[in-house]
Amino acid sequence: MEKFSFKDVLILFAGTIITIGIAWVLLTVTGFVPREIGKLFFEGAVVGQRNILNTLNIATPYILTSIATVVSFRVGMFNIGINGSMYIGGLYAAWAGYKFTSLGHIPHVSLCIAIAVITGSLWMLLPALLKVYAGVSEIISTIILNFVAVLFVSYMANGPFRADPIAPATPRILETAELKQYFPNSQFNSGFFIAVIIAFLTYFILKKTTFGYELRSGGDGLVGFYPSRYSSYLGIPSDRSAITGMLISGGLGGLAGGIEILGNARYFYQELLFNQGFDGILIAIVGKLEPIGGLIASLFWSALRNGGLFVDYKTEVSREIVVILLSILIFFVSAQKLVSSLERFKFVRKLDAFFTRKIK
């Protein structure tokens, strides 16, 4: 992918304005006062310690799933199954959280996280192998595995891992397995820092190491977004990097699920709903498939989400409006020809050149 350019920022900005316009109309038609909803929205997103902490807490899984998307897309694999990895990782993190007694805090948390990462990444093994060795579209196999994962964890929470006779849920995880919550008024926990570290680590590995170069070169020959065998011609095994990338991506998804359990929910229950895997894909695209871009976009996205939750809680407006608006925004951002048509304007070309020089 090319670097962020002024065009992209402009289209993001224009898209946002149009999306806000659509929101305005939608709210007015359904009988709300847009200005007041907007004010509430802003308050819920970033005003006050509690709301800010909640926004950051919501951002944690988004950061991880968007980076999982970045990694898989960069190796030329369209991993849509991150949500499935999240469920699997979350389930087994909960299992490890109550199963292993008499461990210290740090070993226990590390063990839970390791199990979440490993199970999440193993979940992606089959699609990766199918793609590389038999040419089966990983898009479809990972999507289908999402459905399998949801039903599987729901079965496990109901059957083998069930503790509570009334509610289908696992036992609560032990205190030693909990990720620390620092504030009494928010579930904000140390998982956020793990996510941020992972974001910078991914940036470093992808950009500065040989391993990262090998990974990227599997996908840099993308025609549009589709993997080609370009890197094979350079002597880099693109098959191997495709599988590795897919496993890393699944592992990050598992980590996202694990942190949700260890930091927020503290036990796995049947109704637990993860959607961050899907949103992570859209976030990664807004972030131009860059780890740091994904981090920033995740924070932006979770602010909107949290604002939406606040509005949903305070008024009759459905929280889904946020997702609707964001997918409309994605329509704008992904429309490449719309972006490149901006080059028609002289000032866009000039500013583009200006910013490109700055980055170099």
Place this chain on the structure above:
Amino acid sequence: MEWLEIFDISLFRSLIRSATPIALIGFGAAMCSASGVLNIGLEGKMLNAAFVGIAASYYSGSALTGFIWGVSAGVLTAILFGVLSFNLGADEVLVGLAINIFSIAGTRYLLETLFKRRGFFSDPSIQGIDPINFEFLVDTRFEKILSGYTPSIYLVFFLAIVLYLVYYKTRLGTAIRATGENPEAAEDAGINTLRMKWLTVIFSGVLAGIGGTFLSLENMTLFTEGMSAGKGYIGLVASSFGNNTPIGTFGASLFFGLGDAIGIRLQGVYELDSRLILMVPYALTVVVLILIGIRQRIRVRPVPIPEQ
């Protein structure tokens, strides 16, 4: 051998009912894939159609109105897909995904805003589409097998034949296949490939619309959140399993329908956990994907990489 008892006429009927939405999506997906379009957005088109269909039927009190609106919703979503990916140069897969996410959120939003419901919507004033009973089959041995299905089910059988003829016996079918197989050659031969792609995408939108209204107005008369439940994707797998041909897709859909129907029946016999039964179609899809993989592995030899 109590498990053998499940193979009876009601299993057959349940098989046909389960296979219908998958086949409808599958036909659309097969045509799209044949013209070189990977249409991930079928799931969203189906969901939109299911919701709009039931909303229109609720407000108008007429099943036909519901059907027409539902199909229009499918077509409109298809047009959105086409405009974004053909005219505005967006990536097909991304647009498809965004459409699916948009549709899940959009239907849920409308469910809460219009009907003040969460989860599902059902109302006595919703008119469903009635099954067709053939008078001339009454009291014959074929009555139980052939009569009493809803219109879409008959449409699927009809489409399997018509599409087969179009696909192999007409210029249009050849043009569609040429577009997918070798776009440059097709252009040289004077085929407007963009028009072919548009045609298949709109066609798949119509079928996804019918599939959506089948779910909400024919099979049942209610709407539940995310009621398409991956059928859009399973349809894609069915078309891929059937080599993107009409008859192959139809066969694959029947296979999926059979798995679904057996799962439902076994649940009654053995009192299995309902989640395991719900998993059957997806697990079956994974198995089919593996089979597709093995088939491709046998058929396609990997291209050797030239020495530097």
